[in-house]
Amino acid sequence: MTYLFAGASSQIAIEAAQILKSEGNRVIGISTKTALQGYDECHQVDRYETGTFPAIEGAIDGLVYFPGTINLKPFARLSAQDFMHDYQVNALGAVAFVQNYLGNLKKSNSRSIVFISSVAAQSGMPFHASIAMAKAALEGLTRSLAAELAPAIRVNAVAPSLTNTPLSERFLSTPEKIEASEKRNPLKKIGTPAEVAQAITFLLSANSSWITGQILAVDGGMGSLKL
Numbered sequence: 001m002t003y004l005f006a007g008a009s010s011q012i013a014i015e016a017a018q019i020l021k022s023e024g025n026r027v028i029g030i031s032t033k034t035a036l037q038g039y040d041e042c043h044q045v046d047r048y049e050t051g052t053f054p055a056i057e058g059a060i061d062g063l064v065y066f067p068g069t070i071n072l073k074p075f076a077r078l079s080a081q082d083f084m085h086d087y088q089v090n091a092l093g094a095v096a097f098v099q100n101y102l103g104n105l106k107k108s109n110s111r112s113i114v115f116i117s118s119v120a121a122q123s124g125m126p127f128h129a130s131i132a133m134a135k136a137a138l139e140g141l142t143r144s145l146a147a148e149l150a151p152a153i154r155v156n157a158v159a160p161s162l163t164n165t166p167l168s169e170r171f172l173s174t175p176e177k178i179e180a181s182e183k184r185n186p187l188k189k190i191g192t193p194a195e196v197a198q199a200i201t202f203l204l205s206a207n208s209s210w211i212t213g214q215i216l217a218v219d220g221g222m223g224s225l226k227l
């Protein structure tokens, strides 16, 4: 199988690529960064917008859109530009990515699209107004596209809680911050990129062949449990 990842420098993406490659699949990465390790083929883009994605020949069996932001600010300090930027990177970029490669996906017999949402899309959290709006839009896209593309293409998302990657490092920069985050989580731990990657590769694989239009929480129970 051949899979295509946008935002390929993501730690979660790198873990997912490793799992897929260990199973004998081919993984192509698209990133704003250069010289990425761990992919069979890499393409550099300036940004994730309509018209910026390179043409790729042949069938693609699965698409995953990883780019995201964590722009947490008090509501009064969030500018219209902040909202637009988060919406562009998290939601509109995903639209442009899927539109660009839908033709490649249609050449495959086993087709799956996976988006990366956040626990904040469905659980109210202070300072998350902009990212929660953008990820909630992505969840709306997940369900709407799943309906429109069924039965040929499955569309799902994973919604992680705080996971240890460069994007979240400022929330995990001291032992005290890490301990406080662990305590808040029902399973008393923050996520690892590998734990989120396992859920993504499951949704790409035939093991999830009867699952579409779902938002899979990978969050230690953060979004649904109150202890």
Ligand SMILES: NC(=O)c1ccc[n+]([C@@H]2O[C@H](COP(=O)([O-])OP(=O)(O)OC[C@H]3O[C@@H](n4cnc5c(N)ncnc54)[C@H](OP(=O)(O)O)[C@@H]3O)[C@@H](O)[C@H]2O)c1
Residues within 6 Å of the ligand: 006, 007, 008, 009, 010, 011, 012, 013, 030, 031, 032, 033, 047, 048, 066, 067, 068, 069, 070, 089, 116, 117, 118, 119, 159, 160, 161, 162, 163, 164, 165, 166, 167, 168
């Ligand atoms: N870490 C968490 O706690 C957490 C929680 C919930 C959801 N998520 C989601 O998980 C996804 C993957 O992130 P990660 O945690 O693996 O973090 P990461 O390793 O820091 O990767 C960051 C990702 O975002 C892209 N990116 C960052 N800033 C960008 C910008 N200004 N414009 C365009 N793209 C940008 C990067 O793409 P390039 O390859 O181009 O660099 C990369 O795909 C994101 O969608 C994020 O919202 C993460």
